[in-house]
Amino acid sequence: MRVVGIDPGLTRCGVGAVEGSIGRSLKLLGADAVRTGPETELPERLVAIERGIDAWIDEHRPDAVAVERVFAQHNLSTVMGTAQASGIALVCAARRGLPVVLHTPSEAKAAITGNGRADKKQMGTMVARILGLDTPPRPADAADAVALAICHIWRGGAKARVAQAQQDFARKVELARRARRS
Amino acid sequence: MRVVGIDPGLTRCGVGAVEGSIGRSLKLLGADAVRTGPETELPERLVAIERGIDAWIDEHRPDAVAVERVFAQHNLSTVMGTAQASGIALVCAARRGLPVVLHTPSEAKAAITGNGRADKKQMGTMVARILGLDTPPRPADAADAVALAICHIWRGGAKARVAQAQQDFARKVELARRARRS
Structure with a gap:
């Protein structure tokens, strides 16, 4: 499967695209950041972010989009812009009918390093290792x-495998039930 | 001039349209709320809000759009959804090239009632009086x-009049300067 990841932000909105499936090696298709400057008015910055995300999705044609879940508790000064950018990211994905899922930073850290509190450096090292790169993607928002x-x-x-196992089990139960009847 | 006002919200996003100019009576063109339910996933809710705002702007063809400025300090539990909806509102206006301005709730209260801390009831009463209505628009988000x-x-x-006065003054100074020269 091909997944676009989006780390929402007003100044730098990280975008990445990865292809692969669980148990196989993953391939980096691209990583970048959509940048907007504080000299630009907020509405125009958001439109630029929308265009950047739209272009990224059109280029990489993902099966799903993963967006970082933003919390109001962190960085009160920048949280409004981050929340607005995340709203744009969700709409860009959803209006194409793409499945879009929110993951918290802790979930991403736990998935990549096994530690939900891993620091930036550890995350960068593991992302590079997983993708077979010499260095982590730059800038940090792209990583x-x-x-x-x-x-x-x-x-x-992991979720899909659990669902598949449950389905397999239900089918076996049904087959056993039918076998007893006949 | 014709202005669309938007009070961003995830459950009820208020939309209104008013026509008129300062010193003349104002006319209400319409007021409504775009509603989305918590049973719907967040990305689809934001897409529904985008469609509702787009339809409202297309219907009323405003000269400008006014959006309520959201603060991170208030209602931490709902502020993320409100911020995301406000981002959508700003993008809907800006990608049409419409001027879009943020006003704080205090600015709106001060403009309508003369008191930046006016309560909902006082605001509703004054909105109805200004527009020559028997009752305030419903629901409260639409008002x-x-x-x-x-x-x-x-x-x-008010801003336009100040700008005009400054322009007039500059022109008079320039004319006086030229008159002295000749």
Whole structure:
């Protein structure tokens, strides 16, 4: 599966694209950041972010989009812009009918490093290792977006396997029930 | 001038449209709320809000859009959804090239009632009186959106008059300078 990850932000909105599936090696398709400057008015910054995300999704044609869940508790000064950018990211994905899932930073950290409190450096090292890169994607927001995409493939894969196992079990129960009847 | 006011919200996003200019009576063109339910996933709720705002702007073809400025300090539990809805509102206006301005709730209250701390009832009474209505628009979010549109016409008018006066003064100074030269 191909997943686009988005780390919402007003100044730098990280975007990444990863292809692969659980149990196989993952491939980085691209990583970048949509940048807007404080000299631009807020509405125009949000429109630029929308265009950047739209272009990224059109280029990479993902099966799903993973967006970082924003919390109001952190960084009160920047949280409004981050929340607005995350709203744009969700709409860009949802109006194309793409499945879009929110992952918290802790979920991404736990998926990538096994530690929900891992620091930036540890995350960067693991993202590079997972994707077979010499160095983590730059800037940091792009690396975070890539981490979200990896997290989505692995978490989605785990959920899908549980669902598949439940389905298999239900089918066996049904077959056993029919066998007893006949 | 015709102004669309938007009071962003995830459950009820108030929209209003008012026509008029400062010193003349104002006319209510419409007031409503775009509603989305908590049973719907967040990305689909935001898409529904985008569609509702787009339809409202297309119907009323405003000269400007006024959006309530959201603060992170208030209602931590709902502020993220409100911020995301406000981001959508700003993008809907800006990608049409419409001027879009943020007004704080205090600015709207001060413009409508003369008191930046006026309560909902006082605001509703004054909105109805200003527009020549028997009762305030319903629901409350629609009335707030209408108040933002009125605030924008009156504040914009005041700003425009100051700008005009400054321009007139500069022209007179320039004419006097030229007269002295010749």
